Amino acid sequence: MANSLRYFVGNWKMFGVPGSYKILDKINQFYHKDQKNKNKYKIIMAPPDTLIYDFSKRFKNKKIIISSQNCYHQDLFGPYTGKVSPFMIKRLGVNYTLLGHSECRSAGETDEIIKKKFSLALKNNLKVIYCIGENKIQKRTKSTVKVLKKQILKVISKNNNFNNIIIAYEPIWSIGSGSIPSPSELKKNITILKNFIVKKFRIKSHPKFLYGGSVDKNTIKHFKSIKELDGFLVGGASKSSKNFIDIIKNFYK
Numbered sequence: 001m002a003n004s005l006r007y008f009v010g011n012w013k014m015f016g017v018p019g020s021y022k023i024l025d026k027i028n029q030f031y032h033k034d035q036k037n038k039n040k041y042k043i044i045m046a047p048p049d050t051l052i053y054d055f056s057k058r059f060k061n062k063k064i065i066i067s068s069q070n071c072y073h074q075d076l077f078g079p080y081t082g083k084v085s086p087f088m089i090k091r092l093g094v095n096y097t098l099l100g101h102s103e104c105r106s107a108g109e110t111d112e113i114i115k116k117k118f119s120l121a122l123k124n125n126l127k128v129i130y131c132i133g134e135n136k137i138q139k140r141t142k143s144t145v146k147v148l149k150k151q152i153l154k155v156i157s158k159n160n161n162f163n164n165i166i167i168a169y170e171p172i173w174s175i176g177s178g179s180i181p182s183p184s185e186l187k188k189n190i191t192i193l194k195n196f197i198v199k200k201f202r203i204k205s206h207p208k209f210l211y212g213g214s215v216d217k218n219t220i221k222h223f224k225s226i227k228e229l230d231g232f233l234v235g236g237a238s239k240s241s242k243n244f245i246d247i248i249k250n251f252y253k
Contacts, residue, residue, distance in 0.1 A: 006041040007166065007210060007231030008248055009129060010238025011069060011098060016047050021055060024064050026241035030248075031063045037252045038063075041231070044129075045238065046098055049084055056093040067096035067129065070104060073116035075124070086117070086124040097121050100131040100155065102172045111154035118155050127164045129210070129233070130155065136173040144171075145192055152193070158201050166208045168233040169193070174213030175235065183222055186211060190228040217246035224251060 024045060031038050046067040047055055056066040072083035089097060099121065100114045121128050132151040134144045148169065156165070169190065174180055181189070194206040211223060212233030223229060232251075237243040 004040075005230070006251075007044060007208070008041055008244070009044040009067070009168070009210060009212075009231065009233045010046065010244060011101075011212075011233060011235050012045070012047045012239055013069070013103075013235065014048060015239050016051050018051065018054060020047070020051065021058055023239070023241045024055065024059060027244055028059065028062050028064050030241075030245045034248075037248075040252070041248065044096055046096075052089070052094055053092045060093060065096060066094055067098060068092075068094055068126075069098050070101070071097050071099070071117055071121055071126075073113050073120065075120045086120045086126055090124040090126055094126070096127045096129060098129045098131065098168075100151070102131065102133050102170060102175065111151070115155045118160075119157075122160060122164055125164075127166070129166045129168050131168045131170050131212070131233070133170040133172045133175075133213070139171065139173055145189060148189070148193060149196060152197065153200070156197075156201070160201075162197075162201070162203050162205075162207050166210060166230070167193075167197075168210040168212050170212035170233060176214065178214050180214050180219050180222060183226055186223070187226045187228055190226070194228065215247065217243060217250050220247050220250050221253075 044065045044067050046069045052066055052068055059066060068089045071086045071089050072080060074080060075085050076087050099117050118128055132148050134147040138144060138147050190209050194209060197207050208230040210231045210233045211229050215232045215234045216237045234247060237247060
C-alpha cells in the first residue's frame with residue numbers, strides 16, 4: 001500500500017540564518033555516502049522564506065529538495081504586506097510547499113483559505129505537502145478519522161493531480177509532546193484514509209502519506225513496521241544534521 005520511495009521532510013519553522021546551509025551540507029554528504037539505502041528515500045527541507053532562494057540555488061544539483069513552509073492565498077503580485085504568493089515561490093526555483101500546518105490553522109487559517117492556497121500552489125506547478133491532524137479532545141472522543149476526512153474533503157478536489165500531493169498526518173496532540181500514536185492505531189488510520197481517498201476521488205493508486213509529530217531518532221523505530229507510511233515530517237529534529245541523519249539511519253537499521 002505504500003509507495004516504494006520514502007520521504008524524510010524537515011520543517012525548520014522559525015529557525016535558520018544564511019550560514020545554516022552547513023546543516024544541509026552535512027545531510028547531503030551523508031546521503032551520498034549512504035550507498036546501501038540512498039535510492040530508497042528523498043530528503044526535502046523547508047527553511048523559512050528568508051533562506052529558500054539561497055538554499056534552492058545552493059542545492060539545485062544536489063539531493064536535498066527545498067520546500068517553502070507556506071504560501072499566500074492570492075497569486076501573482078498585490079497589496080499584501082509580508083505575504084509571498086505561490087507564483088513568487090515557484091520563481092525562486094522551489095518545487096514544494098507545506099500547507100495546512102496546525103500552527104497556521106491555529107493562527108487563523110480556515111479550510112477555505114487553505115483550499116485557495118492549495119489550488120493556487122498546484123496551478124503554479126508546486127507539489128503540496130498537505131498537513132492534517134486532530135487535537136486532544138477530538139482524539140479522546142474517537143473523532144480522529146471523521147476530522148481527518150473532513151479536512152481532506154474541504155481542501156482537495158477531484159480534479160487535483162494526486163501525483164503532486166503528499167498528505168502529512170500530524171496529530172496536534174503529538175507535536176512537541178513526545179507522545180505518539182501506537183503503531184497499530186497509526187496503521188489503522190492511514191489505511192482507512194488511503195482507501196477512502198482512492199474510492200472518493202477515483203484514483204488508481206494509493207496517495208502518499210507521511211507521519212509527523214514527535215518524530216526523532218528514538219521514536220522512529222516505532223514506525224518502521226508500518227508499510228502504509230510513505231515517510232515522515234520532522235520538526236525540531238530537522239534543525240540538527242546529526243539528529244536528522246540519525247532518524248534516517250535508525251529507520252533503515
